[in-house]
Amino acid sequence: MTYLRRQLLQMGGGALVTLMQPAILCAAPLREVEMRGTGRGEQVWFRPHGLAVARGTTVRFINRDRGNSHTATAYHPDNFDRARRIPKTATAWDSDFLLPNDSYEVVLSEPGVYDYFCIPHEMAGMVGRIVVGTPRDPGWEGPSRDTSDVSEAVLGALPSVEDILNQGQISREDAM
Amino acid sequence: MLRSLLLPAALTAMSASLAFAHDTEAVKQSPPNEPYVQVSDVLPLPEFLPGLGTLFVDPETLPAGPFLAYDHDGRLSATVYMTPLDALAEGTAYNDLHLGMHEVTSVDVYYNAGHPGVEVPHAHVVLYHDEEAKGRLAQ
Numbered sequence: 184m185t186y187l188r189r190q191l192l193q194m195g196g197g198a199l200v201t202l203m204q205p206a207i208l209c210a211a212p213l214r215e216v217e218m219r220g221t222g223r224g225e226q227v228w229f230r231p232h233g234l235a236v237a238r239g240t241t242v243r244f245i246n247r248d249r250g251n252s253h254t255a256t257a258y259h260p261d262n263f264d265r266a267r268r269i270p271k272t273a274t275a276w277d278s279d280f281l282l283p284n285d286s287y288e289v290v291l292s293e294p295g296v297y298d299y300f301c302i303p304h305e306m307a308g309m310v311g312r313i314v315v316g317t318p319r320d321p322g323w324e325g326p327s328r329d330t331s332d333v334s335e336a337v338l339g340a341l342p343s344v345e346d347i348l349n350q351g352q353i354s355r356e357d358a359m
Numbered sequence: 360m361l362r363s364l365l366l367p368a369a370l371t372a373m374s375a376s377l378a379f380a381h382d383t384e385a386v387k388q389s390p391p392n393e394p395y396v397q398v399s400d401v402l403p404l405p406e407f408l409p410g411l412g413t414l415f416v417d418p419e420t421l422p423a424g425p426f427l428a429y430d431h432d433g434r435l436s437a438t439v440y441m442t443p444l445d446a447l448a449e450g451t452a453y454n455d456l457h458l459g460m461h462e463v464t465s466v467d468v469y470y471n472a473g474h475p476g477v478e479v480p481h482a483h484v485v486l487y488h489d490e491e492a493k494g495r496l497a498q
Binding site for chain 2: 220222223224225226227249250251252279280282283302303304306307309
């Protein structure tokens with residue numbers, strides 16, 4: 184290999200690394216949560232329904248249920264006057280109804296625990312929890328202690344923060 | 360005596376038959392006339408629901424229906440009723456419901472967790488109007 188060729192390769196490699204670095208550094212993390220359902224709508228769920236993400240992560244909710252529409256809606260007074268179950272400084276979101284293959288994205292930056300639900304399926308236990316950052320982060324807000332605005336079924340369907348942080352994400356098995 | 364007993368019974372049966380017999384000819388092919396509306400036009404649901412097809416309903420009859428279920432060719436294939444489980448448990452009865460078509464070849468009853476329009480757990484009661492209807496509504 185000639186010096187020139189070696190030099191060009193090194194330059195090229197270096198240039199490539201230089202070109203890639205900003206992309207790597209600037210790429211905001213993206214995680215996906217699917218809305219799922221059985222063929223006849225007997226069961227519906229988010230997958231995963233427990234998810235740990237870094238601050239600033241974009242979470243994309245996408246409807247993979249061919250026969251139903253779903254929402255991803257934060258528990259917050261801005262949404263149907265529900266009791267707040269996301270960090271106080273966080274902005275509430277509501278995807279509105281997503282038809283099959285539609286998606287909605289939200290950026291989660293405030294550290295803490297975010298609980299959300301599907302409007303037509305909350306009674307069926309279609310809820311999820313996202314943990315942003317860790318309890319060591321400044322401004323961290325843990326899970327809501329409110330039990331007056333949600334059913335026992337909803338509370339039972341939400342994974343614990345500890346399990347989510349330990350496992351990274353928690354999914355239920357596909358029902359059928 | 361027997362005649363006097365049978366006549367009221369016959370009249371009752373006739374009136375019931377008339378009550379159930381809305382114009383089945385008018386709804387055989389999609390779209391049915393008013394007051395029926397296409398469910399996907401008024402609710403955030405796919406136009407064709409796998410297993411149920413394209414649904415039309417008279418909003419005044421919600422939640423039970425009947426929902427008229429059409430296949431991809433617009434042929435009436437099933438009549439569907441949706442009955443909330445809590446309402447049934449609390450004593451609500453859904454009586455004298457209309458049929459889309461009088462011929463029924465089979466019936467499916469199954470649980471549904473909810474969807475826009477009937478956002479509570481409920482039962483789907485599906486009356487298929489011919490042997491191939493279920494297959495045509497499947498996809």
